Amino acid sequence: MESIWKxxxxxxxxxxxxxxxxxxxxxxxASRALNHGKEMERNLDFSEASITLDRSQALMIPLASSCSxxxxxxxxxxxxxxxxxxTAVASASALFFCLxxxxxxxxxxxxLVDPFVSRCCSKSFTRSQGILLLICVGTVVCWLISGHWLLNNILGICICIAFVSHVRLPNVKICALLLVCLFIYDIFWVFFSERFFGANVMVSVATQKASNPxxxxxxSLSLPGLQMITKKLELPVKLVFPRNLLGGVVPGHNSMDYMMLGLGDMAIPGMLLALVLCFDHRKSKENSLDLTSKGPKYVWYAVTGYAVGLVAALAAGILSQSPQPALLYLVPSTLGPVIVLSWSRNELTELWEGPKQMPNDKAHSMEA
Incomplete structure (x- = not known):
């Protein structure tokens, strides 16, 4: 009964x-990644800004993350x-990309007429883009001055969307390799790092605030209004929501405590969602004339699994009163349904290996 109350x-x-x-x-x-992929197909210049992970890169991500x-x-x-x-520069760039x-x-x-204001390095820059850039920089400046959690979340969301749009997975094989490695990475740094380093490294890094430059x-310049500028900042590498949001306070917690979720706990499952959403889009075009082949899309199973895994992670944290590695719950709940469903539909091999590259694809793109 006590557990239900918790x-x-x-x-x-x-x-x-x-x-x-x-x-x-x-x-x-995932949706923005799909649209960005369509943009890359229409404009070959976009392909330079996108990275498709291979096996070695997938293995390096957990190692690089551990070093960081x-x-x-x-x-x-x-x-x-x-x-x-x-982070401020990355946030401004991500916000510009999203808007x-x-x-x-x-x-x-x-x-509206949108004249070019400059051309630099074969890239055009229009007046509307200039105005948007000023808005993005202004938003980041407001975050630097106030440190408000809402601005932190907006910038974090944009970084997550930009990352998923630019870093892609070619197939479920590489996706599974990456997710399993990060599954182990998350468990180790949350549950076992204290035994080796004397403190919970993941929690310590996630909860520390950065000095505001x-x-x-x-x-140093003795400028007026110094008291209005926050000394410490929550970096937009996580979502933060005050526990007293709308007046609700969890018993046993300070009213200024925050609930947190790292961007990786959204971006990594988001890469899987982007992969299956692209697969759904490709299959819908192939089967547009075959009404019998249509069924629930993979992305809805993955989204539902993500929601279930996230609730399970939060529930485990509440019951155990200790930090939980979210990927411990999110990886099985998102990857599992996709693999089971694709196996039942006899599409696992196609998803596992990814789309075959036709030799004439590049030539057709050049002609287009």
Missing amino acids: LSHLLEPASLTLIVTAVFVTFAS LLIMFYLFSSVSHLVTTF SPYVAYFKNLLG VHTVAD
Whole structure:
């Protein structure tokens, strides 16, 4: 009975908002990746900005992530300003990437003239893009000054969407390899890192705040309004929601505590969703005349599995009163349904190996 009462905290506003936001962001990342893929097909220049992972790269991601964790754990105070600056630039770029399609849509809808203002390195830059860039930079500056959790989440969501759109998986074989490696990575750094390093490395890195370079510069120059600039920042590498969101407070927690979910817990499953969404899109075009072949799309099974896995991770955290590696629950709940469903439909081999590249594909693209 006590466990059921504890699980009722999943209905807290902060918990529900976190779940809904994470599911939405994961699906939105996959959708944007599909649209970005279509853009790459129409414009060969876009292919230079996209990376398709191979086996060695999939194996290197957990190793590189582990090295980054240790650097952040031991040297974070030394590289804090550098990390914040790099994150600010990445956030502005990601926000620009996410908003660009909407600017182009409304520009075409309203029939607005959008003259070029510059051409640099064979890339054109229009007036609307210049205005959008100023808005993105202004948003990042507002985040640097205020450190507000809502701006942090907006920038984090954009980074997640941009990452899933630019880093792709060719097939379920590479996807499974990456997910299994990160599954082990997440479990080790959450459950076992304290035995080797004296502290929970994952939790320590996730909860530490970065020094704000804007505050440091303003302080050194004795600029007015220094008290309005936050000294420490939550970096947009995670979603954060205050537990007292809409007045709901979890008993036993401080009202200023936050619920957190790392971007990797959305971006990594988002890569799987992007893969199966592209597969669904390709199959729908191939079977457009075959009404009997249509059925529930893989992406809906993966999205449902993601929601179930996320709820399970949050429930486990509430019941155990300890941090949980979200990928422990998300990997089986997303990859499992896709593999079982594809096996039952006799499409596992096709998904496992990925689409075959035709030798004339590049020639056809050049002609187009």
